[in-house]
Amino acid sequence: MCDTCGCNVTHGNRHLIEEGGKHAHTSDDHVAIEVLENLLSENDHQAAHNRDHFERHGVLAINLMSSPGSGKTRLLERTIDHLKERYKIGVIEGDLETENDARRIRDKGVPAVQITTGTACHLDAHMIHQALHQTPLDELDLLFIENVGNLVCPASFDLGQHLNVTLLSVTEGDDKPAKYPVIFRAADHVLITKSDLLPLLDDFDPDNAGQSLQQLAYKNPITLVSAKSDQGMDEWLNWLEAQLNQASATEPTTATV
């Protein structure tokens, strides 16, 4: 078998050494190896592990993404007020610095782990895995992961969540989905938050936001909510409960170790 006369090339492996094949030699006599793996395969592997972990414990994990200041923590506080008697909720908070958000959540009587990323602009699956060591998954039905406030980077990193919720506050532009298509496309539910401020803002039209989302081939729910006035909270809470019911219906019936 040699690499010069072609005696090792058979009908079955010829495609490997032809141009574009797994072991094709280039003109400089380098060996070209076809890989075709996701660039973030390390993260994806860890994310799959996290997802398994959630499922083994019967926990539904929801990733909240938005720009800074769109009301993620406020929405969580209000959601906890409404649901904590019926569901056991936990939160993982991501911020560059401070424990402030985790403290706000703990004040509501639910466990919260704060991840401070330092300079990193997003959470990744490894950070979530670390945080899970401090999260009492056995005692939870629902885990919210509040991502770092950023409409760009968090969209590229799978954390192992089951669902993504993207928030757009009415104090931002109604064309945000057109400007940041990746993060809005990834959403299973878009919440237009701070709706109580709409009467004061004549330049945000929820219909425009809806159209902008539709142009991204977005087919999931869009809800106008205010964590202050509770407008739209019923719709959001009903959606959450439907997801929880659906998740528990698909859980394996026999307990696994």
Add this chain to the structure above:
Amino acid sequence: MHELSVCQSMLRQVEEIAQREQATSVERIVIQIGPLSGVVPELLQQAFTIARCGTSAEAAELVTQSQPVRVHCLQCGYDSDAQANRLLCAECGDYRTRLISGDELLLASVELTKN
């Protein structure tokens, strides 16, 4: 800003392959990045000049290939070109489409030098 993380992850994958293949160095890394991947090719190139230092890909060239944004219409079945923020069917205009290309973030191939 997350391009450096993406780049470091890519280099770990590349180094693993180089080691497995017992290569002396990495000459070329070819990746596919779609406009809807969330990664900017120019920023990834910049990150690469920093991240490659001290790795077996120190002298490697990074080639980024972009894939066109294309959608399949779930209503009329037509496949058409689209834009990152306008994923409507070019034939019937419906928004109920499925992306068929444009969100790739793939390590396509690596070229290695062996002893």
